[in-house]
Amino acid sequence: MQRYIVVRLFQGVIVLFGVTVVTFILVQLTGNPVMAYLGADATPDAVEQMREQLGLNSPIYVQYGRYLERLAHGDFGVSAVYDQPALPLITERLPATLELALAALFVNFLWSFPLGVLSAIKRDSLLDRLTAVFVFGSQAMPVFWSGILAILIFAVKLHWFPTSGSGGIRHLVMPAFILGTHTAAYQTRLLRSSMLDILDQDFIRTARAKGVGERSVVIRHALRNSLMTLTTVTGVQFAALMSGAVVTEAVFVWPGVGSIAAQAIQNADISLVMAATFVFAVIVWCLNLIVDLSYVLIDPRVKLTS
Amino acid sequence: MSSKQLSQAQVMQTDGTSLNWEGGTTRRSAQSRLLRDNKVRVGGLILALLCLAAIAAPWIAPADPIAQQLTNKLHPPAWESRGSWSHPLGTDEYGRDVLSRVIYGGRISLVIGLFATVGAAIFGVFVGLISGYYSGRVDSVIMRIVDIQMAFPTVILAMAVIAALGSTMSRLILVLAISNWVLFARIVRADVLSVKNREYVEAGRAVGATEWRLLSRYIAPNVVGSVTVVATLTIATTIVVAASLSFLGLGVPPPTASWGGMLADGRDFLGLAWWIATFPGLALMITVIAINLLGDALRDVLDPRLAAAG
Numbered sequence: 001m002q003r004y005i006v007v008r009l010f011q012g013v014i015v016l017f018g019v020t021v022v023t024f025i026l027v028q029l030t031g032n033p034v035m036a037y038l039g040a041d042a043t044p045d046a047v048e049q050m051r052e053q054l055g056l057n058s059p060i061y062v063q064y065g066r067y068l069e070r071l072a073h074g075d076f077g078v079s080a081v082y083d084q085p086a087l088p089l090i091t092e093r094l095p096a097t098l099e100l101a102l103a104a105l106f107v108n109f110l111w112s113f114p115l116g117v118l119s120a121i122k123r124d125s126l127l128d129r130l131t132a133v134f135v136f137g138s139q140a141m142p143v144f145w146s147g148i149l150a151i152l153i154f155a156v157k158l159h160w161f162p163t164s165g166s167g168g169i170r171h172l173v174m175p176a177f178i179l180g181t182h183t184a185a186y187q188t189r190l191l192r193s194s195m196l197d198i199l200d201q202d203f204i205r206t207a208r209a210k211g212v213g214e215r216s217v218v219i220r221h222a223l224r225n226s227l228m229t230l231t232t233v234t235g236v237q238f239a240a241l242m243s244g245a246v247v248t249e250a251v252f253v254w255p256g257v258g259s260i261a262a263q264a265i266q267n268a269d270i271s272l273v274m275a276a277t278f279v280f281a282v283i284v285w286c287l288n289l290i291v292d293l294s295y296v297l298i299d300p301r302v303k304l305t306s
Numbered sequence: 307m308s309s310k311q312l313s314q315a316q317v318m319q320t321d322g323t324s325l326n327w328e329g330g331t332t333r334r335s336a337q338s339r340l341l342r343d344n345k346v347r348v349g350g351l352i353l354a355l356l357c358l359a360a361i362a363a364p365w366i367a368p369a370d371p372i373a374q375q376l377t378n379k380l381h382p383p384a385w386e387s388r389g390s391w392s393h394p395l396g397t398d399e400y401g402r403d404v405l406s407r408v409i410y411g412g413r414i415s416l417v418i419g420l421f422a423t424v425g426a427a428i429f430g431v432f433v434g435l436i437s438g439y440y441s442g443r444v445d446s447v448i449m450r451i452v453d454i455q456m457a458f459p460t461v462i463l464a465m466a467v468i469a470a471l472g473s474t475m476s477r478l479i480l481v482l483a484i485s486n487w488v489l490f491a492r493i494v495r496a497d498v499l500s501v502k503n504r505e506y507v508e509a510g511r512a513v514g515a516t517e518w519r520l521l522s523r524y525i526a527p528n529v530v531g532s533v534t535v536v537a538t539l540t541i542a543t544t545i546v547v548a549a550s551l552s553f554l555g556l557g558v559p560p561p562t563a564s565w566g567g568m569l570a571d572g573r574d575f576l577g578l579a580w581w582i583a584t585f586p587g588l589a590l591m592i593t594v595i596a597i598n599l600l601g602d603a604l605r606d607v608l609d610p611r612l613a614a615a616g
Contacts, residue, residue: 014453015452015453018450018451019457022458026466030471032381132388137595139598140542141591142591143550144549144569144570145569145583145591146589148572148573148583148587149587151576152576152583156576239456239459243462246477247554250554258582261462265469265554265555270469273465273470274466277458277463278464281462284456284459285457
């Protein structure tokens with residue numbers, strides 16, 4: 001078990017390094033910073049001096065080393081638009097994004113748990129068919145489209161909820177509902193097939209043969225075994241929720257990381273974009289690590305084999 | 307198809323192995339099952355119409371999609387009281403014909419979805435074959451790269467790359483291909499791992515088949531089913547992601563019509579002109595549903611294992 005944890009942590013660190021390499025390369029690709037500072041008509045001498053000053057004449061691995069050092073100090077450069085360090089601008093908006101993502105995850109569970117489990121138990125019933133329609137429909141409704149429809153109907157026409165912004169539960173309802181419902185499609189589907197798989201197995205048959213009640217078969221035997229799938233999927237879903245949050249935040253003008261990132265892209269504010277990218281990647285990375293490690297708790301087989 | 311052939315196909319499904327494309331019987335039965343599936347018929351028909359509209363756009367679109375007519379702006383669709391049939395789905399805030407823009411936008415969506423997916427599939431299949439076949443160190447290096455890639459949610463990776471490089475159609479396709487190759491690599495690797503030690507591969511090796519021949523003739527045919535399924539479903543998600551990027555202002559630059567871009571424009575006029583955002587949204591939804599129907603049916607027939615995995 002310890003070996004498993006150590007291996008996972010080690011792999012996690014490699015992945016984190018990879019993330020820094022990717023953002024470093026992207027910053028390199030953004031073009032010539034010297035020209036951005038000095039303008040296109042700078043003299044060759046001035047350009048050379050600036051290059052030396054910015055450390056651009058050092059070998060690329062030295063530049064990467066310096067980049068890592070800066071990242072380690074939380075220095076992602078200065079946002080060109082806000083004229084402030086980029087990282088705090090992102091982290092101060094993180095709570096809003098996490099609030100939205102967690103609320104959406106809650107909505108997601110509200111849909112996927114009952115629908116996934118019931119449609120598996122009552123296979124080929126009307127409910128199963130309706131679930132399939134729900135899955136198809138919500139997959140085909142990207143958040144910016146369903147979000148706009150929701151604003152049109154529930155905010156513009158019916159005035160039930162505010163069109164955009166944050167502040168209190170009424171602001172949270174629409175974005176969380178839209179994002180949660182969209183992501184629930186995949187989870188519902190996976191939970192259904194994982195339940196179907198498990199309900200078909202010998203130990204379920206044994207339990208039934210022993211006279212265990214149907215409710216107990218489903219809850220204590222089947223559902224518990226599909227927890228593993230559910231944990232994995234929830235980890236993956238969180239990545240999707242983060243992607244979705246960027247778009248959802250843009251639709252509802254939710255003051256989170258996503259909306260500032262979208263804005264930063266339109267302003268070509270590279271430091272801010274990279275800080276946001278990095279923060280998002282680290283969140284997803286952490287979640288995947290937590291999911292990997294939680295297998296130790298959920299699945300005794302992991303303990304035994306490693 | 308005789309009942310014997312049918313039961314053969316069913317047995318192959320329930321025992322969890324992938325269908326063997328070299329068996330003529332299985333292939334024929336798969337084809338005929340596909341053609342009789344309602345999902346395939348409906349999805350295929352809608353998709354065929356969409357493709358036809360995309361190809362014939364210059365001839366069927368009632369107006370130039372980017373020509374502005376400021377005297378004609380914010381006209382409602384034909385069936386509304388102020389509407390007229392010269393602009394069946396109305397006009398936007400610049401007086402551009404919404405129907406024409408939806409048709410041309412479909413062109414962009416389909417091209418991006420198709421090319422990005424083909425790019426991702428080619429690269430992903432290649433990497434997956436290598437990774438699964440050679441295992442060992444090559445495999446673990448490739449799988450770490452896959453992990454790194456997975457740490458970036460698609461939209462965010464695409465956002466970062468486009469913010470760094472600027473947006474053109476070919477870059478958009480490239481970025482989306484890069485974000486999706488992992489899907490193919492993983493599924494192909496898993497397929498290869500499950501067949502590479504089978505007896506017929508051993509037999510091939512024993513009669514002196516070269517590694518290249520083993521990979522291309524003995525192993526690769528087994529991944530065709532799952533790759534087709536994943537590719538179909540990926541086209542749909544790619545179209546959605548591309549539209550999301552356009553919505554965020556990162557897609558095909560204006561004034562070119564794109565569904566995501568139209569939705570973003572329409573958002574500001576929701577109370578005033580609901581039709582600007584509604585029709586591209588509907589078009590997007592119908593396209594995605596059609597592709598997913600097709601993908602779903604393909605999965606049931608070509609890759610029962612995937613069907614079981616959701």
